[in-house]
Amino acid sequence: MTVVPVPAAQITAWDHEADVVIAGFGIAGAAAAVEAARAGADVLVLERTGSWGGAASMAGGFIYLGGGTALQKACGFDDSVDNMAAFLTAAMGPGADEERIADYCAGSVAHFDWLVGCGVPFKAEFFGEPGWEPMADQGLMYSGGENAYPFNTIAAPAPRGHVPQMADKKQGEASAGYMLMKPLVETATAAGARALYDVRAQRLVVGSDGRVVGVIARQYGTEISVRARRGVVLATGSFAYNDAMVARYAPRIAGRPAASIEQHDGRAIRMAQALGADLAHMDATEVAIFIDPQQLVRGILVNERGQRFVTEDTYPGRVGQLTLYHQNNTAYLIIDGDAQDDAMASLSPHLMMRPPTWVAETVADLEAEIGLPAGSLQATVAAYNDGAARGEDPLLHKKAQWLKPIGSPVGAIDLRESTGGFTLGGLATTLDAEVLHVSGEPIPGLFAAGRCTAGLAAWGYASGVSLGDGSFYGRRAGHSAARA
């Protein structure tokens, strides 16, 4: 696979031309198309599949926004820019880019209004149950553990997972991500943006002065050239499905892609790297753990030494991340019969509800069945039950509503190798979405946004950060390219 740039002098005639050429019609590409077209540019989007949407249209649709959005206010939650930044700095790290976080938080309220202005619908209703997503069409949810330990000691909790309203979730007619993408694409189209489908960007075309002036793409097996008079925007998503890149940059997630799409092959990252583009946070990944949060909050999660390591009522993605990276991808959920019954009786969609792998009358027996070190689980349960009886969790500060001594019979759900996710690292960009060369300067004519770039996350994650920074910096990319 060559991604070596093509000298512009080699192009004798362009097959297509536009002011701004955008590779990828997912969330970042759509946001870029809207802003570039509104800025008066002639916009052409190249999409490798047969339709717009990308990973976004398959997704749960969370957009991580705060600082006092209209939706937060309508649902009765206070938030501030500083509060949001304090949370993100802790939760996206260690090593998160504080300048980017400050920029994103400062623009977050306006970005929500922009989405609404593009026609993205949000229902002013908060969903407060444990879960990966709202159960119905509620518009706001905690999506990063903001109200759980330790983040609730770092910043005042506020829910920031903004979810577009689905027409009719129960009948599966649309995902929330579709309800985000559809109005953005319609807005871009109404503003004059054009799109070509089944066109896959392959290589960048570069002038003798080093400026990116176009793209070589494949359409139905034929190579075509597309001239970009002002700039190229790369917005083709993550490298989660590029095995070689995952092996070199994010081996922990190897063999476990999830919540991503196969088109996420990292090609745009490679195309820019071939020009000397810098990267950032390539090892960062989103991680899901395949268990129903309604079960998670009602049990205690232990590692291979029988020790608790994360409060079970936090963002389940954080549970997955700590399990995969810090606990050898090994965890067991200890849950008694009553708690399992309660979880089963909850309103959860039951998609990830799991039966116990082992059941025993005593914790000692369960410990032996799982094969945990002798005495380890017994000590952990004894300490937990002791605190729970007093309504306290001195070790991990699970909220009192979920504290209940573990009784008999007691089961364990095997959560070894039960994680998956997608990559978060990518091209290093300025806050104006210019792609940075390793020399430290932007590469003229080249812009990028979405999951082919490093965004807010350096290690940790919260649901909605990818659609959030993808749409936010997608807009910046469109605007910057139109001005270039």
Added chain:
Amino acid sequence: MTVVPVPAAQITAWDHEADVVIAGFGIAGAAAAVEAARAGADVLVLERTGSWGGAASMAGGFIYLGGGTALQKACGFDDSVDNMAAFLTAAMGPGADEERIADYCAGSVAHFDWLVGCGVPFKAEFFGEPGWEPMADQGLMYSGGENAYPFNTIAAPAPRGHVPQMADKKQGEASAGYMLMKPLVETATAAGARALYDVRAQRLVVGSDGRVVGVIARQYGTEISVRARRGVVLATGSFAYNDAMVARYAPRIAGRPAASIEQHDGRAIRMAQALGADLAHMDATEVAIFIDPQQLVRGILVNERGQRFVTEDTYPGRVGQLTLYHQNNTAYLIIDGDAQDDAMASLSPHLMMRPPTWVAETVADLEAEIGLPAGSLQATVAAYNDGAARGEDPLLHKKAQWLKPIGSPVGAIDLRESTGGFTLGGLATTLDAEVLHVSGEPIPGLFAAGRCTAGLAAWGYASGVSLGDGSFYGRRAGHSAARA
């Protein structure tokens, strides 16, 4: 800082010429110089400081070798290539490059003989005490936790830390790393390799066909051009002292460089990236924890939840790594008065011996003084003492010789923020030390070895791996460049 490649057509006259030009005269550069010169090439080494040596000559001098080296045999240890590979695959991962490990292990015995042939001295004596380095001039030591849990269940333990013999360690006349470097540099010089000092490689020179044909360097403030008729070898060390690169690629080690030298600014990585070179394992780091291993083995190490998480008799670098990455860089060593006295009385050099931060009569009091969750440390010590009384450690399998119930008075050493280290990631290379382009093909004329490349380590580490893969693939780089 521009690292943009210079077109060869712009060079009107070269200031220096050689067949093989090597940037950096540390371990990888010296090994490359030996092999390139022996292969008949005219070799010129460019070193930015006033002398050869690099980080290697400051280092403890461990070279990670095995599979049945002459030194292992002379010290009475059995080892095999498969055994060594099984250990490295587990210890250098997750995600270690198994093909590279297999290659390295298969060549390890011959590589030891090559070092000896170059005049590197090794004393056939095993050092078996806990410590970061041998106390005197012993030549062999466990340096990766091979004989500790869990690695002793994965591969038959064999010590593989090969340490050059120091002339007179006690009087500080030479480090073991110096005793490695001196004979290699003498061998290279005898074979005809030349060196220029105070010359800093800045940019690569590239022909119109994409081949690397030289280097632009700075000498005493002046730019000079150096032609490489056959190839350029990059061997300028890690990026541990490049703050911007550390922030983007390995933020966990930010602000904590250790066991490295300030010249490790990542420049060679940047120069190659500007040509489209691929990277690997940029997030991997070596991690030291600043405590005497003689103390470590005699105490129990707990995290911020009062839980043990690593057997205290393993490689202390592994303790550091788990502490920094998995335990929020927070650990406390619980050690009673007798154990502290024993450690103080040991033959250790006492460079990292630390007094207790807190001392108490009871574990309950100590737990409160440290500020650990109520009951957490008490449960941990009770379980440990219970096992230790029976000579067992069911939780972490510390060796019986170090198991002793913790008595009173009991102290704790605060090991928060007590880690440091250097970066292990870098350029992606073939087993022949060719630098890989992101397209997957080698960049013609460009070779690299040492810590500006990704070597054996993807996450974990063992002392001696950097001097090991640096010298091993340094030789390959010299050989490949001479043939190019």
